Amino acid sequence: MIIHVKLYASLRRYRPGLALGQSFVCAAPDSATVEWLFLEALGLPPEEVAIALVNGIHSERDRLLCDGDTVALWPPIAGG
Amino acid sequence: MGQRSNSSSPTREDDAGHGATENFKMTMLPGGYMGKILQVDLTTRRSRTEPLDRTLAEQYWGGHGFGIRLFYDLVDPAVDPLSPENKLMFGAGPLTGTGAVAASRYVVVSKSPLTNTIACSNSGGFFGPEMKFAGYDVIIFEGRADKPVYVWIENDRVEFRPADKLWGKTPEETDEAVRAATSPHAKVACIGPAGERRSLLAGVVNDRQRLAARSGVGAVMGSKNLKAVAVHGTGSVRLADAEAFWFAALDVLKKVVNDPVSFGSFRAYGTANLVNLINEMGAYPTRNFQEEVFEGAAATSGEAIAEKILVKNRACFACPIACTRVSEVKDGPYQGRGEGPEYETTWAFGALCGVSNLEAIARANFLCRDYGVDSISAGATVACAMELYEKGYAPESDIGFPLRFGDAEAMIRATIMLGERDGKFGARMADGSYRLAAHYGHPELFMGVKKLEMAAYSPRVFQGMALHYATSNRGACHVRGNTVAAELYGIPKYVPPDTLEGKEELVRRPFQNSTAFVDSSGICLFTKFAITHREIVAMMAPATGLDFTFDKSITQGDRIWNMERLFNLRAGFTAADDTLPDRMLEPVPGGPRAGSRAELQKNLETYYQLRGWDEHGVPMKQKLAELGLEDFWGVVGG
Secondary structure: OEEEEEEEEHHHHHOOOOOOOOOOEEEEOOOOOOHHHHHHHOOOOOHHHHHEHHHHOOOOOEOOOOOOOOOEEEEOOOOO | EEEEEOOOOOOOOOOOOOOOOOOOOOOOOOOOOOOOOEEEHHHHHHHHEEEOOHHHHHOOOOHHHHHHHHHHHOOOOOOOOOOOOOOOOEEEEOOOOOOOOOOOEEEEEOOOOOOOOOOEEEEOOHHHHHHHHHOEEEEEEEEOOOOEEEEEEEEOEEEEEOOOOOOOHHHHHHHHHHHHOOOOOEEEEEHHHHOOOOOOOOOOOEOOEEOHHHHHHHHHHHHEEEEEEEEEOOOOOOOOOHHHHHHHHHHHHHHHHHHHHHHHHHHHHOOOHHHHHHHHOOOEOOOOOOOOOOOOHHHHHHHHHHHEEEEEEEOOOOOOOOOOEEEEOOOOOOEEEOOOHHHHHHHHHHHHOOOHHHHHHHHHHHHHHHHHHOOHHHHHHHHHHHHHHHHHOOHHHHHOOOOOOOOHHHHHHHHHHHHHOOHHHHHHHHHHHHHHHOOOOHHOOEEEEEEEEEOOOOOOOOOOHHHHHHOOOOOOOOOOHHHHHHHOOOOOOOOOOOOOHHHHHHHHHHHHHHHHHHHHOOOHHHHHHHHHHHHHHHHHHHHOOOOHHHHHHHHHHHHHHHHHHHHHHHOOOOHHHOOOOHHHHHOOOOOOOOOOOHHHHHHHHHHHHHOOOOOOOOOHHHHHHOOOOOEEEEOOOO
């Protein structure tokens, strides 16, 4: 299946050249989870991924992905 | 040269204003506190000091706590906020100036002319520590000077100096001129031209670019003809048990510098690193809260700031995080340089106005600094004006030009009009979006509560924020109970934003009560992504030598919250004011959270119960007794 991925904040350095807010496509098996995506497909250090939105909704790492999902990832961030 | 005042210890025959300490025993405090309250009478140009009482310290801790208790005792809640009878208090915490991480904070407390509620605005920088070095925990300004003055405080010497040559100057110009006339080591808190003009959106600016922004506290200062306060102190903050204090403080330092949020994201991107996240969630209020997704988010995000306009970081006193941005637009119509923009400002002049031009947003931020206005309320007022214009309620002939969402140039023109109080429309904007919308017969376009504009988190998506905006004692502020920390980043623990269950307790205790405590300590709230109450109390106890505990810190926050509530109730507020704009009860029109709406009514009753309040939101006898406030039972009718 096809997953659309967006990387934000310091995670952007893992895809230099990608315009801010632009997604890239990632192929994934049917049983892929959010964790599989950032660990296996993208090779991101796990401690650097703190927030995952799947189609705009906050998701845990073990969430199963569906074909066409958009997954946006952030490092630990906060604000005020 | 200025007119020197006479400082003397108060007696019971002193004029009104000394009652704060009547009820408290006078005992020496071993550390943390400087032990003095300075009362500055601008009418008579006299000042006096009072000892800081031990019981006040034990029960109210500092900063926010001191502010509310002293204010409650000294000021009639029915007072006209712009009259000489209102008071303006600066309050530091026991940890302010100690050198603990981020121990930079002070508060400005008054009755707000914008909302008529109690106001407590918080600011960092260096002014708060300098107040402590000069020997003061609290400085209270009362009365009104007959002509513009500034007050110069150097240790126990207080001078009143003419400020006619400062009137009209920006905060940066004022800071420079005042320090040239007093001491290069002085720290200055002042108002900009907006405060001089008593704009209800004016804040108090310290250290040139930091603001105690919300609630119009700058207008109170302007109404007293007080242009600036310069402070310099040669003292330092004593510590009751220095070894135990530094052990605890170094533990905090370690946690903060190892925290990926505080020391990672904040340092790299500042608070605006939230823009893309809140937008992707579909919770980013756009075009005066008409929508919750903004097409220009990426272009106006923390990442974009870092790439395009960031020059460097800047820190407050004793803070390694250095979350402040210094940014610069080098050329073009929006040229400028200075601190910011923060997340809220980036939103208020960005998505809320439909503007995707980052340079224009930065320029608006610099304008707010130069005028000395709250950028959240100012941006929100421009956004409200845009909707009034687009819907045909505010005619172009009133404004002078088309004022449409997304028009960066018009946004800047409107911001200047607001800051200048230029013309009838500018004057209306200068007093905030509630009065503006009401004038044009459409108060439903005011996006706030109790006349204070909401902030950059949609209450239609974050149910905790819905309840907090509605119940916050100063109106729809976010920072006093920012449940987004739990409803998004999982601090202290993740709870989905749309969940209702448990939100009442979430808002009440780990957010509203806890923040009131932190704002009393003198430590910056932004350390709380890395640490908790326990670490702050672990510093407060050895610094002060008082028996501060974690459990007491929760009670203390609760006490502050209830005192503020009593003040507001006495000022005429009721449960009917704990509400949200009607638009927030309509479904989100698009994005990932389409259909979602604020479910406030479902939570409000339970929230009152958990607070120990009756169905009218009035604190009950048992609750007040629990907090040691039994004497305040019956102050509110019914």
